Amino acid sequence: MAPLLAAPASSSPKLCRSWRVLLGLLALLVAVDLSAADMYSEIELVWGASRTFFFMDGDSEALALSLDPWQGSCFRSREKYLYVQVDVEIKLIQGDSAGTVCTIYMISEDPWEIHDEIDLEFLGNVTGQPYTLHTNIFANGVGGREQQFRLWFDPTADYHTYSIVWNPKHILILVDGKAIRDFKNNEDQGVPFPTWQSMRTFGSLWSAEDWATQGGRIKTDWSLAPFVGYYRNYNATWCRPSPGVAWCGDEPKSSTRFDLDQKTLADLQWARANQMIYNYCTDAVRFNATTLPKECTLQ
Ligand SMILES: *[C@@H]1O[C@H](CO)[C@@H](O)[C@H](O)[C@H]1NC(C)=O
Numbered sequence: 001m002a003p004l005l006a007a008p009a010s011s012s013p014k015l016c017r018s019w020r021v022l023l024g025l026l027a028l029l030v031a032v033d034l035s036a037a038d039m040y041s042e043i044e045l046v047w048g049a050s051r052t053f054f055f056m057d058g059d060s061e062a063l064a065l066s067l068d069p070w071q072g073s074c075f076r077s078r079e080k081y082l083y084v085q086v087d088v089e090i091k092l093i094q095g096d097s098a099g100t101v102c103t104i105y106m107i108s109e110d111p112w113e114i115h116d117e118i119d120l121e122f123l124g125n126v127t128g129q130p131y132t133l134h135t136n137i138f139a140n141g142v143g144g145r146e147q148q149f150r151l152w153f154d155p156t157a158d159y160h161t162y163s164i165v166w167n168p169k170h171i172l173i174l175v176d177g178k179a180i181r182d183f184k185n186n187e188d189q190g191v192p193f194p195t196w197q198s199m200r201t202f203g204s205l206w207s208a209e210d211w212a213t214q215g216g217r218i219k220t221d222w223s224l225a226p227f228v229g230y231y232r233n234y235n236a237t238w239c240r241p242s243p244g245v246a247w248c249g250d251e252p253k254s255s256t257r258f259d260l261d262q263k264t265l266a267d268l269q270w271a272r273a274n275q276m277i278y279n280y281c282t283d284a285v286r287f288n289a290t291t292l293p294k295e296c297t298l299q
């Protein structure tokens with residue numbers, strides 16, 4: 001199936017359809033083993049559908065998103081969640097990806113003014129230069145909580161697992177099972193935290209050449225289009241409440257079940273020391289010491 005990967009995403013819709021039928025049949029045949037690997041049953045295309053294609057990548061059904069000078073592409077989860085762990089494997093654009101942004105994020109629906117959002121954005125770069133993993137968290141419509149990380153591997157060489165863990169006490173971002181970011185629920189200290197609006201997962205590939213790469217100095221080389229990023233093994237696991245508790249939001253405040261374990265704490269410390277390249281909480285130029293966001297002094 002390799003030649004298909006190299007084909008422009010704008011290959012004729014008819015071809016696309018017959019491939020899908022074929023792959024659908026294939027997926028049906030092995031459905032018993034593939035319940036969680038079936039991307040198509042979990043997600044739907046939102047825009048740029050003609051620039052996407054599903055294909056079997058090893059044992060998994062994968063989705064390719066592509067971007068050309070006219071449009072990118074985007075999918076979202078069919079379901080909305082309130083407290084969940086979402087894992088997805090992503091293989092980023094190979095070679096020169098300057099100006100492109102590949103994302104996986106969760107966001108609540110209307111009203112926008114008070115929306116919640118958890119963002120992972122992979123900012124492309126020129127060949128040989130590292131991607132930046134840009135993260136942000138909005139609660140009650142307010143974001144500005146950017147943290148950026150370098151990855152400790154080449155994210156274009158293979159799939160890696162990126163996860164969002166959202167429970168009543170923490171939002172964690174994990175890479176290959178290692179926690180790199182924690183946003184703690186400090187509502188009792190007056191810091192908003194997403195606790196009541198359900199969110200959907202989105203994945204997208206789009207162009208942000210005016211700011212993404214080296215502050216926008218490096219533009220996209222459109223002669224290399226289409227740019228293609230791959231997603232597979234989307235796995236959303238609802239937060240499971242303790243026995244006798246109706247849902248995770250009802251866990252008693254005294255419950256310790258969402259407390260971070262030693263490994264998570266050690267991973268967070270490691271990521272902060274070695275992989276973090278920007279932290280809004282230490283941006284003295286942007287925030288006057290007196291106006292640092294409140295959570296920065298709490299965690
Ligand atoms: C999905 O994620 C959950 C929670 O991490 C895990 O227990 C489960 O094994 C995963 N399912 C698959 C098919 O990977």
Ligand SMILES: *[C@@H]1O[C@H](CO)[C@@H](O)[C@H](O)[C@H]1NC(C)=O
Binds near residue numbers: 123125126213214
């Ligand atoms: C791209 O590479 C340059 C040089 O290594 C680096 O400064 C920059 O942070 C990288 N990422 C982006 C998104 O510009």
Ligand SMILES: *[C@@H]1O[C@H](CO)[C@@H](O)[C@H](O)[C@H]1NC(C)=O
Binds near residue numbers: 288289290
């Ligand atoms: C930062 O705080 C100092 C002292 O409170 C004040 O004089 C200065 O104008 C502030 N600067 C900005 C950019 O808010």
